[in-house]
Amino acid sequence: MAKNCDSTRCAKGFWAWAGILAGLNLLCLAILSLSPSSEVKSLTSDVAGIAIPLLAFCASFGVGTRRISWRLLPMKWLPAVLGAASLIYALGNCLYVYETRFRHGIDSPWTADLCYLGQYVLFVAAALLWPLRPTHRAMRWRTWSDGLVVAAGVLAFGWVYLIGPALKHTGMGLFGIVANAAFPVLDSLILVSLYQMVRRGLDQRFRAATGLLMAGLVCTVLGDLYYTQASISQTYRSGSLLDLSWMLTCSLVGLSGLLVRGKLSEPGFQKIQAEGEYVVVPRKWALGAPFILAPATGILALFVSMGDFEPIIRRGLYVCCFFLVVAILIRQMLAVNENGSLYNKLREAYAQLEVRNQQISVTAVEAERMNLELRDMASILESQNKTLLETNSVLEQLATRDGMTGLANHRAFQERLRVEVGQSRRHQHPLCLALLDVDFFKQYNDNYGHPAGDEVLRSIAKLLEESTRASDLAARYGGEEFALLMPYADSGEALAILERIREIVATFTFKHRRVTVSIGLSQISADCATPEMMIDHADRALYTAKSRGRNQVVSAADLQLSTPVVLSGGSAKMDGSTPMGFATILAAGLNLKPEALSHEPQCALAAGLLATLELKDPMTRGCALRIMWYAMRFAQECRNTGALDITPNMMRALGFGALLHDVGRLGVREEVLTYPEKFTSEMRIEIEKHPMIGAELVKKFPGLTEALPVILHHHERWDGGGYPFGLQGSNIPKAARIVSYVDAFNAMASDRPYAPAMSYEEICEEMKRNAGKQFDPNLLDIFLAIPKSDWEELRHRDPFGLGHQNRAA
DSSP, rough: OOHHHHHHHHHHHHHHHHHHEEEEEHHHHHHHHHHOOHHHHHHHHHHHHHHHHHHHHHHTTTTTTOOOOOGGGGGHHHHHHHHHHHHHHHHHHHHIIIIIOOOOOOSSSSHHHHHHHHHHHEEEEEEHHHHHHOOOHHHHHHHHHHHHHHHHHHHHHHHIIIIHHHOOOOSSHHHHHHHHHHHHHHHHHHHHHHHHHHHOOOOOOGGHHHHHHHHHHEEEHHHHHHHHHHTTOOOOOSSHHHHHHHHHHHHHHHHHHHHHHHHHHHHTTTOOOSOOOOOOOOOOHHHHHHHHHHHHHHHHHHHHSSSOOHHHHHHHHHHHHHHHHHHHHHHHHHHHHHHHHHHHHHHHHHHHHHHHHHHHHHHHHHHHHHHHHHHHHHHHHHHHHHHHHHHHHHHHHHHBBBBOSBBOOOHHHHHHHHHHHHHHHHHHHOOEEEEEETHHHHHHHHHOOHHHHHHHHHHHHHHHHHHHHOHHHHHHHTTTEEEEEEEEEOOHHHHHHHHHHHHHHSSSSOOOOOOOEEEEEOOOOOTTTTHHHHHHHHHHHHHHHHHHSSSSSGGGGGGGSSSSOOOSSHHHHHHETTTHHHHHHHHHHTTHHHHHHOOTTHHHHHHHHHHHHHHHHGGGHHHHHHHHHHHHHHHHHHHHTTTTOHHHHHHHHHHHHTTTTTTTGGGGGGHHTTTTSSSOOHHHHHHHHHHHHHHHHHHTTTTGGGGHHHHHHHTTOOOOOOOSOOOOGGGSSSSHHHHHHHHHHHHHOEEEEEEBOOOOOHHHHHHHBBBBBTTTTHHHHHHHHOOOHHHHHHHHHHHTTTSSSSOOO
């Protein structure tokens, strides 16, 4: 940012100074061209010849710019040299005006000429200090030798046409003659310096400043040529347009100094450092100038020797020619030396190249041998890749296909099911899943042998493939069970397909006897949106088909939990659409009542897991069922008050979750579970792992996965201080929040090794204290609204909900 600000300020300053100097030069041009009075012209030339160089001096010193770093020496002095050139010219004009106007001296006072000649010396010094690209030493010497040739040629022509006539001119004093001769000599040095700048290559960062400097020096040289001729002929008068050339020179040089100072004062500016040897290719005219001036000078010498010229001109020309010959000899000696150096380098390069060629030849032979080996290895690799592809194809078939039936296996089915469920939910198209089970297959195997049973499975698999669409996937799910995945089929289309399959199997002629299948169907929906739920719903429908007599298709959508369940033995008839009615079904299902199992076959799995837990921890006997009754009563109250929307899926999650909430205790050491006192910190860490253990265990039973939210999160706290995940507030599942209440209620109402049972009133006070900390505060009033008598009745209810427990028994 600082660099950009400095650049902007420098640009504004440059254009301001350029406008001032250009305006003054144009004003002088107008007066010198249009004024009829010679006195006005002379006075204008005198005043402008002092004012314009002084302003150029100020511009060159860059008023308002930053200081230049001392690290840029000797380049640092360049703006000062350019400014001093304008200043010394202004001083010369002051002396000239003083001598001619106030002392009425000679037309060209010698003190003023000294100042003018000093300006030329400073111009040459500026050319030598000018930033150029670094070049090789040999190239610098050759450039200087070419400069000597150019200088000798220019001096020869200047001697004949300018210096010589000035020396033989008798109308001037000695110093005037010397001064008039010195101007062409210094002009020659300026031209040689410009030639050196062009030959060596310019620093492109100073491109604009270089253009201004060169233009100013060219104006000076042209003005001096005309001035010398006018001085010889004594026709020069102050106030002529010739004076404008020197004012323009000072203006251009001052602006050039301003640009140089602005560039050098930029933050981070550095000189170009030589890295290796720079090769600067000069312009063609710069290369050809020495070769043009040498023969031109020879022709001039021949012309002068044959013409009518003064001896002093001839002798001076011969001296210039002598210096020209010496300069040419020096140049050629340097060229021979450089060519010898280049020849030696070239010979070394050829020697290195020869060695490299030999190395390359050896490497080429080695590379050819390696190429042959690589081709052999590539051939072997290609053969191995072909074998590997064939093997992979076989392995893929083994990994994704059932070896007996040729259908997709269980793994391939699960992968495809997850993909199809994702696409169905993303694109909102229907998806149906069917589970098929061969009826009385075990009897078939027992009566006719396993080979006959295998043949039945192969025949049914072939019938499935022939009776389904190309987009459907038929798979062997396990044992005598098959699965059929039907994308883009709604329940009506799926039922038609499955009825056709059932009828084809029932009418197919098997070897020994008639075989039928029972089929359960589920369709993706808001209540059945995951692969696990689709399998669970289809499995429930399949069990229903079995319980209803087999050889039929049952859709999970037709199963209504509100169907009254009449338990054998007669006394209980509950509506499964309510939490308490669903609790009766679960309680009966745990006792393996067929009427309940036809609606909730997963109760058999839950009963097995609870029986295993009771064997390990006898103190839990009856606890899971009691907490299930508590949870359902609490859910019933939430439903009645409208606090929670108790959907069928939430009832299932709450019921099975309450039953299995502590099933993870199977993975806890028995000595921890039966520890008679308060847990130690190590025991606490171990017991807090049981939600994760229980979740991993239940995941192995797809029909029970709805219980996972309760199993995992019933120990989370409302303030985020619970375990295992530290969930907080509404992030805790609703069913888990209900079980958290009733689990704590059951614990406080029971005798514990480290604390006796609390009264109902004490429990209510404890609940109030922990609302918003451990419990959901929004459910507290609903929990407290349940009468104490209801809790007492549920506590003493018999295990299967068929009546009250006979306490005496």
